[in-house]
Amino acid sequence: xxxxxxxxxxxxxxxxxxxxxxxxxxxxxxxxxxxxxxxxxxxxxxxxxxxxxxxxxxxxxxxxxxxxxxxxxxxxxxxxxxxxxxxxxxxxxxxxxxxxxxxxxxxxxxxxxxxxxxxxxxxxxxxxxxxxxxxxxxxxxxxxxxxxxxxx
Amino acid sequence: xxxxxxxxxxxxxxxxxxxxxxxxxxxxxxxxxxxxxxxxxxxxxxxxxxxxxxxxxxxxxxxxxxxxxxxxxxxxxxxxxxxxxxxxxxxxxxxxxxxxxxxxxxxxxxxxxxxxxxxxxxxxxxxxxxxxxxxxxxxxxxxxxxxxxxxx
DNA sequence: GGTAGTAGTGATGCTACTTCACCATGAAGT
DNA sequence: ACTTCATGGTGAAGTAGCATCACTACTACC
Numbered sequence: 001x002x003x004x005x006x007x008x009x010x011x012x013x014x015x016x017x018x019x020x021x022x023x024x025x026x027x028x029x030x031x032x033x034x035x036x037x038x039x040x041x042x043x044x045x046x047x048x049x050x051x052x053x054x055x056x057x058x059x060x061x062x063x064x065x066x067x068x069x070x071x072x073x074x075x076x077x078x079x080x081x082x083x084x085x086x087x088x089x090x091x092x093x094x095x096x097x098x099x100x101x102x103x104x105x106x107x108x109x110x111x112x113x114x115x116x117x118x119x120x121x122x123x124x125x126x127x128x129x130x131x132x133x134x135x136x137x138x139x140x141x142x143x144x145x146x147x148x149x150x151x152x
Numbered sequence: 153x154x155x156x157x158x159x160x161x162x163x164x165x166x167x168x169x170x171x172x173x174x175x176x177x178x179x180x181x182x183x184x185x186x187x188x189x190x191x192x193x194x195x196x197x198x199x200x201x202x203x204x205x206x207x208x209x210x211x212x213x214x215x216x217x218x219x220x221x222x223x224x225x226x227x228x229x230x231x232x233x234x235x236x237x238x239x240x241x242x243x244x245x246x247x248x249x250x251x252x253x254x255x256x257x258x259x260x261x262x263x264x265x266x267x268x269x270x271x272x273x274x275x276x277x278x279x280x281x282x283x284x285x286x287x288x289x290x291x292x293x294x295x296x297x298x299x300x301x302x303x304x
Numbered sequence: 305g306g307t308a309g310t311a312g313t314g315a316t317g318c319t320a321c322t323t324c325a326c327c328a329t330g331a332a333g334t
Numbered sequence: 335a336c337t338t339c340a341t342g343g344t345g346a347a348g349t350a351g352c353a354t355c356a357c358t359a360c361t362a363c364c
Contacts, residue, residue, distance in 0.1 A: 010270040021173030118162040
């Protein structure tokens with residue numbers, strides 16, 4: 001006995017978005033298996049790639065987790081040789097988390113595989129369709145953000 | 153210093169999809185806070201709502217986790233009164249996991265809030281735009297599935 | 305009725321997360 | 335200078351979600 005025999009059109013649309021997202025996540029999982037990294041550590045490296053050398057506090061903020069958790073993730077990444085904890089040049093309390101050569105290589109290959117996936121998924125679609133897709137995504141995201149601000 | 157100063161158009165598109173997915177996930181998190189459930193247990197209830205009373209094996213397959221893990225999740229859900237373990241009518245080895253009245257109420261409200269989110273996100277868009285969005289999503293998902301079959 | 309496969313669980317261990325307490329440093333006021 | 339308060343990081347302890355492995359109970363088949 002199913003609880004939703006009839007699925008509304010809009011709901012189906014939302015499910016498609018979610019489906020695509022889980023597929024993308026599974027591609028990321030493949031990357032993680034190959035590189036021997038976990039999801040959280042990969043995410044941290046990704047953030048580090050975007051922001052450059054960072055304090056643990058700023059990483060915690062970007063990842064939206066506790067600072068204590070970042071300590072643990074970094075312990076792992078330092079152990080595997082992907083990042084190092086450098087002294088902060090001006091604030092002696094802080095450490096500047098910096099990718100090692102190995103870490104930078106992983107970050108680059110992460111970006112590369114991300115880009116390649118995007119190319120494979122969308123590369124063959126006509127420009128017009130791509131534009132329309134982008135517009136709808138932007139509008140939907142904007143709608144969502146407005147919604148959350150209202151509820152908060 | 154950023155590692156990807158220049159972000160390709162297609163990659164940006166993929167990022168938008170991911171962004172939207174994380175927003176939807178945050179909405180789900182709100183539901184979980186309100187109902188006092190965890191993500192995994194909510195997911196299990198969702199599957200149960202889709203499939204109806206199920207064996208633990210089939211739940212494990214649907215969730216793509218080990219059967220052992222399902223046992224643990226169910227221990228929690230039985231404890232909180234959302235589901236019960238009924239004897240399987242024909243196979244005495246198996247249990248038939250069945251939502252209680254409380255569990256069914258949660259499942260319904262889960263579906264309701266999912267539907268409402270879809271309505272709020274997409275409800276105001278013109279049909280034509282919606283159709284185009286659905287087509288692109290379908291094509292992209294199909295492309296992805298084809299890609300994974302090739303790589304496997 | 306033995307043998308092989310399947311459903312569920314106990315034991316054990318890992319990762320990711322949390323909060324709380326604590327220490328060291330920084331920054332601001334008097 | 336000296337107190338006060340805020341901030342950056344970590345130790346300790348606990349929870350949830352996952353895994354594998356070994357084991358029991360049952361089913362199915364020949």
